[in-house]
Amino acid sequence: MKRFEIAVKNGVVLTMDQEMRALNPGSIGISEGEIKYVGKEEIMGEEEIDARGCVVMPGLVNCHTHSPMTLFRNAFEDQPLEKWLKEYVWPVEAMLKPEHVRAGAMLAAAEMALAGVTCFNDMYFFMDEVAKAAVEVGIRGVLSEGLVELFSDKTSEEVLKKGVRFAEEYHGWKGMIWAALGPHAEYSCSLEFLSRIREEADRLGVGIHIHLAEVKPPVDEFVRKHGKTPIKALDEIGFLKKDVLIAHAIYLNDDDLNILKRWDVAIAYNPVSNMKLASGAARVDEMMKLGIRVGLGTDGPGSNNTLDLLQDVKIASLLQKLRYMDPSSLPAERAVRMMSRGGAEALNLDHLIGSIELGKRADIVVLDTRKARYLPLRDPYTAITYCSSGSDVRDVIVDGKIIVRNGKLQTVDLDIVVNEFEKAVADLFQ
Amino acid sequence: MKRFEIAVKNGVVLTMDQEMRALNPGSIGISEGEIKYVGKEEIMGEEEIDARGCVVMPGLVNCHTHSPMTLFRNAFEDQPLEKWLKEYVWPVEAMLKPEHVRAGAMLAAAEMALAGVTCFNDMYFFMDEVAKAAVEVGIRGVLSEGLVELFSDKTSEEVLKKGVRFAEEYHGWKGMIWAALGPHAEYSCSLEFLSRIREEADRLGVGIHIHLAEVKPPVDEFVRKHGKTPIKALDEIGFLKKDVLIAHAIYLNDDDLNILKRWDVAIAYNPVSNMKLASGAARVDEMMKLGIRVGLGTDGPGSNNTLDLLQDVKIASLLQKLRYMDPSSLPAERAVRMMSRGGAEALNLDHLIGSIELGKRADIVVLDTRKARYLPLRDPYTAITYCSSGSDVRDVIVDGKIIVRNGKLQTVDLDIVVNEFEKAVADLFQ
Numbered sequence: 001m002k003r004f005e006i007a008v009k010n011g012v013v014l015t016m017d018q019e020m021r022a023l024n025p026g027s028i029g030i031s032e033g034e035i036k037y038v039g040k041e042e043i044m045g046e047e048e049i050d051a052r053g054c055v056v057m058p059g060l061v062n063c064h065t066h067s068p069m070t071l072f073r074n075a076f077e078d079q080p081l082e083k084w085l086k087e088y089v090w091p092v093e094a095m096l097k098p099e100h101v102r103a104g105a106m107l108a109a110a111e112m113a114l115a116g117v118t119c120f121n122d123m124y125f126f127m128d129e130v131a132k133a134a135v136e137v138g139i140r141g142v143l144s145e146g147l148v149e150l151f152s153d154k155t156s157e158e159v160l161k162k163g164v165r166f167a168e169e170y171h172g173w174k175g176m177i178w179a180a181l182g183p184h185a186e187y188s189c190s191l192e193f194l195s196r197i198r199e200e201a202d203r204l205g206v207g208i209h210i211h212l213a214e215v216k217p218p219v220d221e222f223v224r225k226h227g228k229t230p231i232k233a234l235d236e237i238g239f240l241k242k243d244v245l246i247a248h249a250i251y252l253n254d255d256d257l258n259i260l261k262r263w264d265v266a267i268a269y270n271p272v273s274n275m276k277l278a279s280g281a282a283r284v285d286e287m288m289k290l291g292i293r294v295g296l297g298t299d300g301p302g303s304n305n306t307l308d309l310l311q312d313v314k315i316a317s318l319l320q321k322l323r324y325m326d327p328s329s330l331p332a333e334r335a336v337r338m339m340s341r342g343g344a345e346a347l348n349l350d351h352l353i354g355s356i357e358l359g360k361r362a363d364i365v366v367l368d369t370r371k372a373r374y375l376p377l378r379d380p381y382t383a384i385t386y387c388s389s390g391s392d393v394r395d396v397i398v399d400g401k402i403i404v405r406n407g408k409l410q411t412v413d414l415d416i417v418v419n420e421f422e423k424a425v426a427d428l429f430q
Numbered sequence: 431m432k433r434f435e436i437a438v439k440n441g442v443v444l445t446m447d448q449e450m451r452a453l454n455p456g457s458i459g460i461s462e463g464e465i466k467y468v469g470k471e472e473i474m475g476e477e478e479i480d481a482r483g484c485v486v487m488p489g490l491v492n493c494h495t496h497s498p499m500t501l502f503r504n505a506f507e508d509q510p511l512e513k514w515l516k517e518y519v520w521p522v523e524a525m526l527k528p529e530h531v532r533a534g535a536m537l538a539a540a541e542m543a544l545a546g547v548t549c550f551n552d553m554y555f556f557m558d559e560v561a562k563a564a565v566e567v568g569i570r571g572v573l574s575e576g577l578v579e580l581f582s583d584k585t586s587e588e589v590l591k592k593g594v595r596f597a598e599e600y601h602g603w604k605g606m607i608w609a610a611l612g613p614h615a616e617y618s619c620s621l622e623f624l625s626r627i628r629e630e631a632d633r634l635g636v637g638i639h640i641h642l643a644e645v646k647p648p649v650d651e652f653v654r655k656h657g658k659t660p661i662k663a664l665d666e667i668g669f670l671k672k673d674v675l676i677a678h679a680i681y682l683n684d685d686d687l688n689i690l691k692r693w694d695v696a697i698a699y700n701p702v703s704n705m706k707l708a709s710g711a712a713r714v715d716e717m718m719k720l721g722i723r724v725g726l727g728t729d730g731p732g733s734n735n736t737l738d739l740l741q742d743v744k745i746a747s748l749l750q751k752l753r754y755m756d757p758s759s760l761p762a763e764r765a766v767r768m769m770s771r772g773g774a775e776a777l778n779l780d781h782l783i784g785s786i787e788l789g790k791r792a793d794i795v796v797l798d799t800r801k802a803r804y805l806p807l808r809d810p811y812t813a814i815t816y817c818s819s820g821s822d823v824r825d826v827i828v829d830g831k832i833i834v835r836n837g838k839l840q841t842v843d844l845d846i847v848v849n850e851f852e853k854a855v856a857d858l859f860q
Contacts, residue, residue: 073806074807074808074809074812075808075809077761078762080756080758107805110802111802275748275752276751276757278752278754278759280752281752305803305812311744314741317508317706318705319752321705324708325710326510327508327510327514328508329708331508332508372541372848373736376501376505376852382507383504383735386504386706386734386735387503389819392821421805
């Protein structure tokens with residue numbers, strides 16, 4: 001019998017491979033951090049995970065968040081976006097220190113790991129702290145310093161330098177962290193600045209993470225000022241490539257969609273945040289039918305308020321059905337793919353992660369579906385999309401290491417993380 | 431020190447009383463099934479529940495569902511409503527026997543209890559079985575036989591008789607069950623039939639539970655045929671009173687809203703089902719501002735797919751924000767009230783349940799909020815609305831009896847319930 005470091009056995013395995021094969025039951029053999037076996041044979045492991053009655057799937061990918069904003073969770077809510085930012089978030093952010101970000105990022109990484117998120121795409125400040133938190137908890141991060149050019153008291157080159165410095169230092173760090181450049185949005189960065197971002201991204205070999213067309217007024221304002229849509233303008237300056245991920249992308253016209261398709265630009269869809277802030281509903285069902293890469297994001301905890309993709313995937317599908325007034329929009333199998341393999345593709349990491357296939361790094365989630373509200377399980381994609389929440393995540397493996405077992409974090413002491421987080425919150429909001 | 435049968439201590443208590451008082455921490459003393467103490471004093475109980483770090487709130491009320499449809503969960507989904515009903519649900523429903531309904535209702539009642547739902551408003555067939563299941567699991571039910579007049583091979587009086595027989599037999603049963611008459615919808619019942627329903631409801635002293643204006647075509651069709659909206663027609667035949675609960679109520683005009691307000695008719699808002707079936711978004715924020723009683727419903731597991739109000743309340747609020755493009759729509763405190771006291775009011779049971787006040791029956795939920803994704807807890811209404819799921823329910827008390835403790839059902843053996851459910855599914859779908 002084949003023997004591996006870790007054997008995951010007896011579960012319903014959703015491989016997310018090209019053929020979307022499901023094995024029921026299936027076995028997964030893992031050694032040296034890599035998936036060495038996927039199939040129906042009996043296998044053995046030095047460590048064995050019995051996934052009987054569970055669904056086993058690739059690790060979830062959170063394609064857009066601001067993870068340290070756990071610090072801002074559950075306060076001053078149900079407000080218009082501008083008021084929330086100006087009266088609450090920005091004044092406090094002005095006082096943020098690296099130790100606050102560290103505490104917020106540690107709680108966020110723990111929360112994501114416990115909810116089956118094994119990779120996240122993050123934009124914030126003091127990203128060194130986020131990188132360290134991700135590695136300590138044991139999840140992967142694609143990280144970018146948020147670069148707000150136009151409302152800064154620094155010069156554009158100084159702002160850019162902050163992002164470049166982080167990328168130079170952390171891209172590829174410990175095989176778990178990738179850097180990106182994070183120009184904030186179409187209304188907070190000039191086209192000249194975005195051209196510089198493109199040059200630096202090419203030089204560094206890193207991707208670009210940007211908010212775009214999240215709400216309507218800045219898009220209208222952009223069109224008034226430039227005589228074209230933001231997407232058209234970015235196309236013309238050569239900004240758009242396969243390494244660009246656009247968060248939100250709600251107010252796009254047909255030409256914009258075609259431009260995104262042509263350049264193979266990726267999208268992060270954030271249904272909860274987009275509803276909570278009353279931003280709107282992106283044209284995701286159409287994007288996916290066009291073949292545009294779309295991943296699922298939670299956005300920051302201030303506008304969600306959790307980092308729980310398994311709860312958000314239901315809302316992702318529901319919002320598309322309502323948007324198109326068609327219950328067949330964003331069906332379950334596509335929704336589940338979007339939050340796993342789709343996210344890996346959107347981040348250009350699908351050569352490494354996103355599916356349970358030979359040779360991929362072993363990022364795997366075991367969902368405990370032996371609960372009344374999943375029954376009868378029948379189609380596992382449907383059950384995951386419409387019945388699950390992060391609380392059902394039982395075991396999580398990242399890079400061949402078990403970081404969550406029986407719902408308990410194995411890498412860090414959650415009590416200490418919570419304690420330090422509460423101290424940071426008290427200090428910041430005193 | 432005061433002594434009670436049960437003492438719930440040390441939690442953040444959301445009383446949902448007229449002043450929406452919160453006690454942090456608060457104590458609740460329960461004896462003889464009744465709330466005998468609410469306050470800040472130290473108390474003792476023969477049985478004590480330590481709710482330190484938890485939020486304690488009134489039991490949740492599911493205002494609209496078809497609970498035995500657990501049998502239909504997770505199959506043939508992401509389809510247009512008509513196709514789903516005609517090709518899947520109806521052919522199977524034609525073969526339903528009481529024992530299938532019993533198995534489906536038992537699983538549903540267990541699922542609801544575990545998710546903190548202590549009272550549900552249900553419409554289906556073989557409701558005797560649903561009544562027995564609710565009582566066995568230990569939750570309250572407002573139950574109605576679904577009366578489909580127009581597509582039946584029985585006479586209208588025969589159809590009516592089925593509903594009347596159930597009401598006569600079960601209204602007030604064991605202090606846990608209330609009956610209602612359940613004319614199915616504006617398109618499946620004639621106005622003459624609805625007049626007969628009103629007469630019988632008055633005679634029996636029971637309420638009326640009806641689907642109305644869930645989708646647009648039948649409303650348009652009704653207006654074409656009758657020259658007025660369904661609400662206007664029901665007004666004219668004297669159907670509308672305080673004892674009527676309308677599920678969905680999406681396609682209403684301003685006059686309709688005013689008529690509902692005038693007659694103090696209650697609404698069940700089903701955001702997940704309304705999005706999943708692409709029905710639309712009800713004008714709930716306006717209804718609540720008008721003072722119309724609105725409760726939250728999951729609808730049946732076929733169109734949700736869970737019976738988890740704590741997950742649905744987030745979507746309830748998000749959908750209103752999107753509908754009005756205003757992030758202050760249906761804010762957290764109103765959303766949490768809607769799924770507890772609001773539901774009790776909608777079912778005309780608020781003299782008995784719905785708040786944690788002296789003299790009310792003891793229906794209480796303890797939510798374990800000591801989890802990363804709730805932190806910092808800050809405003810508990812916000813945390814419940816945006817961070818919770820049914821999996822966080824730790825303890826549930828109904829009528830002074832602990833039916834869930836530490837997440838485990840105390841009244842029935844869940845393994846047996848699941849086993850019988852799976853046998854019923856296998857038999858029905860063979």
